[in-house]
Amino acid sequence: MKEAVTRVRLVYIGGAVGLLIGLAVILTVPVRLARGQEEVTSKIYRYRERVATGYYEGYEVSPRRARAILETPGIKRGLFPYGSSSAMVRIRARLPDSHKGLKFYYRNTCIECHPEQARNIHSVRAGITCRQCHGPEPIPAINHYYSAMNTIRRHSYVCAKCHEGATAAFASFYVHEPPAASLETRESFPALFYTYWGMLLLLVGTLAFFIPHSVMVGLRELSEHLSFSVPHTLMVGLRDVFKKLVFFMSHSFLAGFRKFSQKLSFFKPQNFLAGYRKLFKKKEAFKNETDNAP
Amino acid sequence: MLLKRFNRIQRLFHLFLIITFLIQAGTGFGRLFITTDFGRSLTSIFGGYETAIVVHFWVGILMMAGFTVHTIYLVTRINRRDLVNSILGPDSLVLGPQDAQHLFQRILWTMGFGSSPQLDRWAYWEKFDYWSVFWGLPLLAVTGIMLKFPLLTTLFLPGWALNISGLLHRAEAILAASYIFIVHFFIGHLRPASFPMNEAMFSGNVPLEEAVKEKPAWVERLRQEGRLLELMKVRPPALWYRVLYFVFGYTALGFGIYILINGIVYGRYIQLH
Numbered sequence: 110m111k112e113a114v115t116r117v118r119l120v121y122i123g124g125a126v127g128l129l130i131g132l133a134v135i136l137t138v139p140v141r142l143a144r145g146q147e148e149v150t151s152k153i154y155r156y157r158e159r160v161a162t163g164y165y166e167g168y169e170v171s172p173r174r175a176r177a178i179l180e181t182p183g184i185k186r187g188l189f190p191y192g193s194s195s196a197m198v199r200i201r202a203r204l205p206d207s208h209k210g211l212k213f214y215y216r217n218t219c220i221e222c223h224p225e226q227a228r229n230i231h232s233v234r235a236g237i238t239c240r241q242c243h244g245p246e247p248i249p250a251i252n253h254y255y256s257a258m259n260t261i262r263r264h265s266y267v268c269a270k271c272h273e274g275a276t277a278a279f280a281s282f283y284v285h286e287p288p289a290a291s292l293e294t295r296e297s298f299p300a301l302f303y304t305y306w307g308m309l310l311l312l313v314g315t316l317a318f319f320i321p322h323s324v325m326v327g328l329r330e331l332s333e334h335l336s337f338s339v340p341h342t343l344m345v346g347l348r349d350v351f352k353k354l355v356f357f358m359s360h361s362f363l364a365g366f367r368k369f370s371q372k373l374s375f376f377k378p379q380n381f382l383a384g385y386r387k388l389f390k391k392k393e394a395f396k397n398e399t400d401n402a403p
Numbered sequence: 404m405l406l407k408r409f410n411r412i413q414r415l416f417h418l419f420l421i422i423t424f425l426i427q428a429g430t431g432f433g434r435l436f437i438t439t440d441f442g443r444s445l446t447s448i449f450g451g452y453e454t455a456i457v458v459h460f461w462v463g464i465l466m467m468a469g470f471t472v473h474t475i476y477l478v479t480r481i482n483r484r485d486l487v488n489s490i491l492g493p494d495s496l497v498l499g500p501q502d503a504q505h506l507f508q509r510i511l512w513t514m515g516f517g518s519s520p521q522l523d524r525w526a527y528w529e530k531f532d533y534w535s536v537f538w539g540l541p542l543l544a545v546t547g548i549m550l551k552f553p554l555l556t557t558l559f560l561p562g563w564a565l566n567i568s569g570l571l572h573r574a575e576a577i578l579a580a581s582y583i584f585i586v587h588f589f590i591g592h593l594r595p596a597s598f599p600m601n602e603a604m605f606s607g608n609v610p611l612e613e614a615v616k617e618k619p620a621w622v623e624r625l626r627q628e629g630r631l632l633e634l635m636k637v638r639p640p641a642l643w644y645r646v647l648y649f650v651f652g653y654t655a656l657g658f659g660i661y662i663l664i665n666g667i668v669y670g671r672y673i674q675l676h
Binding site (some may be wrong): 233234272274275276278279280281282283286289298300301304305308309311312315316319320322323325326327328329330331333334345347348351 | 437438509510512513514515516528535553554557558560561562563565566567570571574575577578581582585586589590593594595596
């Protein structure tokens with residue numbers, strides 16, 4: 110018996126040591142880095158502005174990304190979609206020069222027209238300017254096929270300037286993060302929206318429970334520590350108020366329930382029909398009145 | 404008359420958590436508030452914006468190591484012969500239905516109804532403290548590592564997962580810090596039963612009358628098991644040690660309150676959430 114136990118223990122120890130060695134071996138295997146400096150196909154839209162030879166397609170590498178923002182570029186902006194023809198006018202996201210034809214363009218700074226885009230981690234934290242990523246004039250639209258900012262090559266032409274080895278998946282990070290709390294984000298980036306509200310609910314819920322709890326416990330303990338009688342009468346008074354509150358609440362709840370249960374009789378078929386008839390008659394009367402009106 | 408409540412290892416874990424948590428809070432919130440005066444002065448303690456993240460990362464690694472050691476310690480505390488009782492029994496920190504009952508009874512007691520619940524070794528708020536750290540630490544560790552190694556992360560996940568992990572890291576940090584600096588400090592320092600400071604976590608002992616008053620079921624259980632006298636064989640802490648932990652405790656308290664108040668005041672000025 111004892112021998113068997115020792116044998117089993119030996120097997121366990123051997124297994125554990127083997128597992129550790131295996132883990133160590135796995136950790137030494139270098140992680141395969143994705144091919145960063147190549148262009149990838151655009152997953153959804155191909156903007157055939159120029160002639161495609163077909164040769165290009167064969168050279169491309171399949172994308173390693175999944176976009177979080179679900180939208181049809183040019184058609185839907187924000188919560189309310191507008192038609193495709195008006196989108197062509199209003200959305201400049203495909204032009205070779207995205208600011209083409211704007212009046213007094215050269216007198217403006219980027220932030221004057223795009224104030225919300227200034228609130229991003231690159232410019233706030235690292236002090237990077239707009240043009241360091243979006244390029245010099247003319248700034249091409251990010252969906253223009255030959256733009257460096259186009260998602261098919263953004264990772265290698267823009268991100269990899271600082272983040273060496275950036276992949277297409279890496280480039281799907283949202284530098285211009287939408288405001289997490291807004292309803293528009295629920296449509297465009299639901300994961301961010303629900304994470305934000307979930308965590309906020311957790312924070313507010315925890316503090317909304319524990320702060321009053323601590324204060325109440327503290328007051329109660331204080332009333333035990335103090336010798337004079339005011340806190341005691343205060344406690345008694347509070348208790349009376351609480352009793353009245355509980356009585357009032359339970360009473361109104363029960364009364365409401367009673368009324369509701371009375372209303373339930375509406376669903377009996379004969380009552381239902383009677384009620385309907387009454388309603389119908391009322392409508393009829395109203396109609397007659399309006400008809401007879403001069 | 405003192406009663407032993409925490410052994411040396413448990414107190415060491417708590418001390419370790421205090422130091423690492425405060426360093427993480429200082430470096431992390433300093434960087435979060437870097438566009439304000441508060442953030443700049445806070446990060447200057449840790450060597451500025453760039454150095455603060457190095458400190459933050461390595462202290463985070465240390466924290467994870469501590470968490471691993473603590474988890475191993477936790478597993479060794481499980482008695483395999485008496486599995487159910489050691490996991491669900493009164494000496495365990497696992498939440499049970501009696502905690503809900505104690506909570507309800509205690510809330511009624513604060514309003515003057517009935518008596519305080521017969522708490523055992525761990526009160527429900529202590530269990531909540533423990534488990535909120537226990538799930539918060541791995542969450543902060545995983546999201547922190549994801550943010551530290553973005554290229555590695557995006558081999559397995561799309562880049563927008565970094566947006567999510569950044570948000571989770573900040574939100575969990577704010578949750579943990581606000582809970583510790585408001586609720587936990589209130590329970591440990593300001594509550595009349597523990598004012599000016601609950602010394603149990605540093606000296607390891609609680610006065611017997613305090614234990615009888617707050618945890619009557621625990622003392623009663625110890626008496627029935629015959630372990631009460633054994634646990635009462637403790638010496639009161641030396642004066643120098645007492646002075647030391649009072650100074651340390653109030654330093655930690657001051658640092659936490661400093662971060663809390665400035666965080667509330669400067670919260671409106673930070674440009675990223």
